Amino acid sequence: METNFAELDSIIHSRVRLAIMVLLLQTESANFTYLKKEIDVSDGNLSSHLRKLEEAKYIKMKKSFENRKPKTAISLTDKGRTALDEYTKNLEEYLHLVSENKQK
Numbered sequence: 001m002e003t004n005f006a007e008l009d010s011i012i013h014s015r016v017r018l019a020i021m022v023l024l025l026q027t028e029s030a031n032f033t034y035l036k037k038e039i040d041v042s043d044g045n046l047s048s049h050l051r052k053l054e055e056a057k058y059i060k061m062k063k064s065f066e067n068r069k070p071k072t073a074i075s076l077t078d079k080g081r082t083a084l085d086e087y088t089k090n091l092e093e094y095l096h097l098v099s100e101n102k103q104k
Contacts, residue, residue, distance in 0.1 A: 006090035009083055011056045016041055016049045021076065021084045024059065029075035050074065058083055 012018055019039045024030060036046050053059045058080030062073045076084070 004093070006093055008090055008094075009087045011052060011058065012083060012087045014049070016045065017053055018087075020046075020049060020053060020074075021058065021080065024074065024076045025081070025084060029062075029073045032072045032074065035074065053080070056080075056083075 012021055016039055020035060023035060023038055032043075032046065032050075035050075036043065039046065041049075050059065050061065054061055056079075057077055059074055060077050062075075064071050064073070
């Protein structure tokens with residue numbers, strides 16, 4: 001049996017970055033505080049992961065002020081959606097192999 005071990009996107013393949021991508025897939029956009037609370041990470045940790053996703057152009061961040069407080073709206077880009085689709089497709093192939101072996 002020939003198996004193709006597809007490349008898993010190393011930018012997405014981290015617990016925090018994958019969680020960010022999945023949360024953003026479920027919403028049009030999310031703010032920093034929401035992501036921080038849902039993923040249960042520190043400000044610095046979330047910031048560094050967001051920066052990596054933004055550098056890859058998987059997300060876009062729009063900064064503004066509301067009542068003199070900074071507000072950041074974060075959303076997936078088309079490139080990010082495509083990358084997440086490809087990542088999940090490739091991961092499903094790995095999981096399928098695990099499932100096949102459990103049945104033997």
